[in-house]
Amino acid sequence: xxxxADLFERHHRPVFSFLRRLAGSSEDAEDLTQEVFVRVLKAIxxxxxxxxxxxxxxxxxxxxxxxxxxxxxxxxxxxPVRDGQVARFPDPPDSRLxxxxxxxxxxxxxxxxxxxxxxxxxxYVEIAEATGATxxxxxxRIHRARLALRRTLAGTGPxxxxxx
Amino acid sequence: xxxxxxEVVSAFVDGEPVDAGELASALAAPGGRExxxxxxxxxxxxxxxxxxxxxxxxRMRRRLGGRTGAPGWARVVxxxxxxxxxxxxxxxxxxxGRALRGNRPDEPPEATRVIRYEPGVDxxxxxx
Numbered sequence: 001x002x003x004x005a006d007l008f009e010r011h012h013r014p015v016f017s018f019l020r021r022l023a024g025s026s027e028d029a030e031d032l033t034q035e036v037f038v039r040v041l042k043a044i045x046x047x048x049x050x051x052x053x054x055x056x057x058x059x060x061x062x063x064x065x066x067x068x069x070x071x072x073x074x075x076x077x078x079x080p081v082r083d084g085q086v087a088r089f090p091d092p093p094d095s096r097l098x099x100x101x102x103x104x105x106x107x108x109x110x111x112x113x114x115x116x117x118x119x120x121x122x123x124y125v126e127i128a129e130a131t132g133a134t135x136x137x138x139x140x141r142i143h144r145a146r147l148a149l150r151r152t153l154a155g156t157g158p159x160x161x162x163x164x
Numbered sequence: 165x166x167x168x169x170x171e172v173v174s175a176f177v178d179g180e181p182v183d184a185g186e187l188a189s190a191l192a193a194p195g196g197r198e199x200x201x202x203x204x205x206x207x208x209x210x211x212x213x214x215x216x217x218x219x220x221x222x223r224m225r226r227r228l229g230g231r232t233g234a235p236g237w238a239r240v241v242x243x244x245x246x247x248x249x250x251x252x253x254x255x256x257x258x259x260x261g262r263a264l265r266g267n268r269p270d271e272p273p274e275a276t277r278v279i280r281y282e283p284g285v286d287x288x289x290x291x292x
Contacts, residue, residue, distance in 0.1 A: 003228075003229070004228045004229075005225065005228040005229050008224055008225070008228050012216065012221065012224065013215065013216070016214075016215070016216045017214065020214055021210075026214060026216070026217075029216070030216055030217065030220045033216060033220075033224075034220070034224060037224060037228060038227075041228060095209070096212065099209055099210070117178055118207060118210050119210065123178070123179070123180065124175075124178070124180055139171065139174075139175055139180065140171070142174060142178065143170060143171045143174040143175075146170075146174050146202075146203055146206060147170060149206055150199075150202050150203075150206065153206070153209075
């Protein structure tokens with residue numbers, strides 16, 4: 001059975017990336033990542049190896065994020081852009097901010113599934129395990145997230161304008 | 165129809181199993197190849213190389229009891245120092261033992277207690 005230290009070595013970078021995109025800053029992401037692995041340490045004795053180790057860690061990361069958000073009673077760290085704002089200002093100087101705003105504009109389920117895939121590298125089955133959804137639902141959520149981001153980010157950076 | 169096309173492309177981008185025929189149809193459909201390119205560009209845009217700070221990682225390793233980032237030479241020096249201390253302690257203990265005994269190494273140790281039996285008092289010879 002892996003130790004909490006083993007799990008930290010294997011997963012702290014993707015967990016940090018996932019939480020950084022959700023929280024919007026590296027400082028907050030480090031605090032949250034610390035809490036994730038403290039919980040891993042507490043729960044490791046009850047962990048049963050099933051080949052979904054990464055999903056187990058990400059389920060904890062998701063819970064930490066949801067608890068933190070509840071505790072702070074906050075919406076996504078960066079306020080969603082208003083409808084039409086991107087169309088009026090299609091090329092903001094900071095495309096990273098535009099991306100963060102676009103992510104904040106997604107629904108919770110779409111955002112967490114998409115970020116688990118893109119920053120954590122989880123497969124659909126793992127995301128389903130971590131979020132309590134089915135793999136088909138995960139596939140649809142990620143697809144919806146991509147379409148929404150494609151629309152929102154059209155013309156705001158290296159991504160070329162969508163033609164749909 | 166476009167949504168279904170994009171969803172197959174999206175799953176393909178994620179490395180999930182997709183039907184080869186469906187993927188071929190999706191990429192041949194209007195907008196299919198553009199969707200593939202846009203999804204890949206979006207992925208590239210999310211990668212910014214941000215990492216947790218080294219100080220954070222070290223703190224967590226100590227807290228979780230994992231390996232620390234001490235350089236290799238430092239570990240070698242630490243091990244050598246520990247071995248030297250152990251050797252000195254062993255030699256010191258041997259020397260102390262000799263000093264306490266007060267005799268040379270090839271001599272038997274001094275008796276600390278002598279029990280004497282007197283014939284007729286403590287033991288008797290029996291016949292047979």
